[in-house]
Amino acid sequence: MKKNKLAGILLSVSLAAGALAGCSDSEKSGSDGDTIKIGANLELTGGGASYGQSVVEGMELAIGELNKEGIDGKKFKLVKYDNKSEAAEATGGATKLTSQDKVSVMVGAATSTNTLAQVQIANDKKIPLITPTGTNSDITSKDGKVNDFVFRTCFIDPFQGTVAANFAKDTLKAKTAAIYIDSSSDYSKGLAAAFKEAFTEGGGTIVKEESFVQKDTDFQATLTNIKSAKPDFVFVPAFYEEVGLILKQARESGIDVPFMGGDGWDSPKLIEIAGADALENTFITNHYSAEDPDEKIQGFVSAFKAKYKDKSPDAFAALGYDTAYFIADAIKRAGGDATPEKIKDALESTDGLALVSGKMKLDENHNPIKSASILKYVNGEQKFETKVNP
Amino acid sequence: MELFQQLVNGISLGSIYALIALGYTMVYGIVKLINFAHGDVFMVGAFIGFYSITVLDLSFFPALLISMAACAVFGVIIERIAYKPLRNATRIAALITAIGVSLMIENGMIFIRGAQLEAYPTNLLPSENIDIFGVSIKSQSLLILGVSLVLMMILQIIVHKTKIGKAMRAVSYDAEAAKLMGINVNNTISATFAIGSALAGAAGVIFGTYYIKIEPLMGVLPGLKAFVAAVLGGIGIIPGAMVGGLLLGLIEALVSAAGFSLWRDAAAFVVLILILIFLPQGLFGKNKREKV
Numbered sequence: 001m002k003k004n005k006l007a008g009i010l011l012s013v014s015l016a017a018g019a020l021a022g023c024s025d026s027e028k029s030g031s032d033g034d035t036i037k038i039g040a041n042l043e044l045t046g047g048g049a050s051y052g053q054s055v056v057e058g059m060e061l062a063i064g065e066l067n068k069e070g071i072d073g074k075k076f077k078l079v080k081y082d083n084k085s086e087a088a089e090a091t092g093g094a095t096k097l098t099s100q101d102k103v104s105v106m107v108g109a110a111t112s113t114n115t116l117a118q119v120q121i122a123n124d125k126k127i128p129l130i131t132p133t134g135t136n137s138d139i140t141s142k143d144g145k146v147n148d149f150v151f152r153t154c155f156i157d158p159f160q161g162t163v164a165a166n167f168a169k170d171t172l173k174a175k176t177a178a179i180y181i182d183s184s185s186d187y188s189k190g191l192a193a194a195f196k197e198a199f200t201e202g203g204g205t206i207v208k209e210e211s212f213v214q215k216d217t218d219f220q221a222t223l224t225n226i227k228s229a230k231p232d233f234v235f236v237p238a239f240y241e242e243v244g245l246i247l248k249q250a251r252e253s254g255i256d257v258p259f260m261g262g263d264g265w266d267s268p269k270l271i272e273i274a275g276a277d278a279l280e281n282t283f284i285t286n287h288y289s290a291e292d293p294d295e296k297i298q299g300f301v302s303a304f305k306a307k308y309k310d311k312s313p314d315a316f317a318a319l320g321y322d323t324a325y326f327i328a329d330a331i332k333r334a335g336g337d338a339t340p341e342k343i344k345d346a347l348e349s350t351d352g353l354a355l356v357s358g359k360m361k362l363d364e365n366h367n368p369i370k371s372a373s374i375l376k377y378v379n380g381e382q383k384f385e386t387k388v389n390p
Numbered sequence: 391m392e393l394f395q396q397l398v399n400g401i402s403l404g405s406i407y408a409l410i411a412l413g414y415t416m417v418y419g420i421v422k423l424i425n426f427a428h429g430d431v432f433m434v435g436a437f438i439g440f441y442s443i444t445v446l447d448l449s450f451f452p453a454l455l456i457s458m459a460a461c462a463v464f465g466v467i468i469e470r471i472a473y474k475p476l477r478n479a480t481r482i483a484a485l486i487t488a489i490g491v492s493l494m495i496e497n498g499m500i501f502i503r504g505a506q507l508e509a510y511p512t513n514l515l516p517s518e519n520i521d522i523f524g525v526s527i528k529s530q531s532l533l534i535l536g537v538s539l540v541l542m543m544i545l546q547i548i549v550h551k552t553k554i555g556k557a558m559r560a561v562s563y564d565a566e567a568a569k570l571m572g573i574n575v576n577n578t579i580s581a582t583f584a585i586g587s588a589l590a591g592a593a594g595v596i597f598g599t600y601y602i603k604i605e606p607l608m609g610v611l612p613g614l615k616a617f618v619a620a621v622l623g624g625i626g627i628i629p630g631a632m633v634g635g636l637l638l639g640l641i642e643a644l645v646s647a648a649g650f651s652l653w654r655d656a657a658a659f660v661v662l663i664l665i666l667i668f669l670p671q672g673l674f675g676k677n678k679r680e681k682v
Contacts, residue, residue: 221646
């Protein structure tokens with residue numbers, strides 16, 4: 001009994017010592033020494049792994065390029081945390097990055113839900129948080145109130161939904177549409193609401209609205225319902241895991257009208273799951289296309305291919321790359337020793353910054369104003385269809 | 391016509407549940423243990439099938455057999471390590487262990503290969519649509535239904551016509567008395583786990599070819615649904631699992647058809663609750679009185 005007590009005391013002393021040691025280690029603030037620490041809190045494993053991995057690859061490429069010159073003699077250092085595609089892990093990661101690693105800027109997460117889980121921490125700790133690809137409008141401002149420390153590199157959901165609705169009406173000449181929503185995702189609901197508004201405003205009718213939840217595998221019963229409503233067009237603003245199965249099962253049950261979605265479809269896994277045949281006659285809105293003949297884009301694509309064994313960068317990689325330049329541009333203007341608050345002010349005043357995903361300017365809600373691309377799947381590959389300006 | 395299409399959808403979904411429920415119900419019938427790790431053996435089976443197809447370049451049937459064999463061994467190992475030491479412990483201790491084993495397999499799999507999903511090759515089996523009066527039936531769903539029926543019959547024959555089956559029934563009736571009659575109880579229970587897990591492995595590979603997407607947590611929901619199916623049909627009764635699975639699939643399809651697709655999973659568990667309240671022995675079960 002006594003022995004146990006002693007052991008307990010020793011254990012707690014050593015634990016406390018460890019904790020204290022940890023504290024003194026992490027006292028260094030993000031911009032001390034010769035490095036500027038950037039935290040990355042991304043989906044490196046789990047359902048969104050393909051997004052997070054791409055973002056990291058893009059960021060690492062950009063940071064490598066930026067560190068050749070450095071800013072005021074300082075170099076960037078990336079501190080990575082895996083949020084396992086779960087909101088609770090994302091919150092935990094943000095807490096670690098702000099209180100333990102003391103980073104200057106946080107990047108992440110790749111999905112809206114996991115970014116929303118960190119917004120509160122960024123505002124409380126006054127550390128800028130930039131999501132490369134979280135498109136939900138609530139991330140940067142909610143109910144008319146701007147989240148001061150939260151930014152993004154991509155355009156927002158309403159824009160993707162609006163672009164898809166206009167494309168369906170004007171180019172595909174659709175008069176009726178069905179919407180199939182992932183009801184467990186903020187992203188999906190945001191796109192669907194914007195699509196519905198723009199499509200009905202333009203004189204179209206939504207003939208069916210159905211929903212599913214993540215991890216569903218059998219969609220046939222609901223697809224039979226959609227089929228009997230006979231829509232000209234189906235909008236599925238969801239993620240590749242389920243979209244792949246939905247497309248496959250939809251084509252098998254004889255729905256052959258065009259399907260369209262947002263950047264959540266953008267993953268090589270989509271083609272593996274759905275198969276190239278099911279992907280015929282489907283479209284996505286996206287942030288950029290690797291096939292866009294634009295000079296800046298082609299420069300990025302060849303640098304990326306050189307670094308990652310001839311892999312073609314998807315939009316997530318492009319936005320990860322752009323995020324690093326977005327941060328670098330702000331820090332350049334604020335100075336290498338800038339505090340997180342000064343960096344935030346500099347981010348806010350970004351205007352006319354030329355990035356791979358287009359020329360960027362921030363509006364008063366911290367949302368970038370820039371162009372969107374529409375891509376079409378042909379033989380299982382994305383082909384650049386057209387570019388839509390805001 | 392739409393209703394018939396929905397019934398076809400329900401039956402094809404239900405045959406998957408039935409396939410998983412067969413193994414569940416068999417283990418329960420013999421050992422009186424709800425093996426919650428069954429859904430995870432199903433997941434391991436799907437992955438073994440996937441790697442045999444992609445890495446070893448095998449076709450569907452060899453991959454199915456490899457997966458069944460590997461899962462049989464895996465099931466016996468689980469039984470020997472986790473359940474055997476608890477043979478004489480309380481029922482609840484074994485049940486909690488089963489949940490622990492289930493969590494361990496899921497997270498072990500994530501630890502080994504990560505949580506990302508894999509996609510089965512789409513060209514494993516010919517997939518054609520058969521149209522009958524405007525109702526389209528997939529050839530693959532017919533195959534699943536056929537495989538489930540055949541496996542159910544084989545299982546019935548093993549349990550009722552073979553020596554090992556006789557031993558299983560004896561152990562299930564009274565393990566002590568069976569031991570006195572010279573039956574090797576340990577081997578009999580291992581055989582039960584081997585057969586049950588092989589069925590789960592087969593279900594995993596078939597699920598993979600049909601639904602394409604597999605991931606380490608894929609066994610959780612189908613496992614629970616199969617449990618509901620087994621209870622619905624009367625747990626421990628082999629034809630009951632088949633009927634329970636098909637019924638559950640039909641219920642889910644009809645709930646979705648009525649426009650309540652988000653309530654589909656809830657419907658399955660409402661069925662479980664209703665069955666437990668009003669018909670605890672299940673559709674095929676006999677009402678046995680507890681012996682005093």
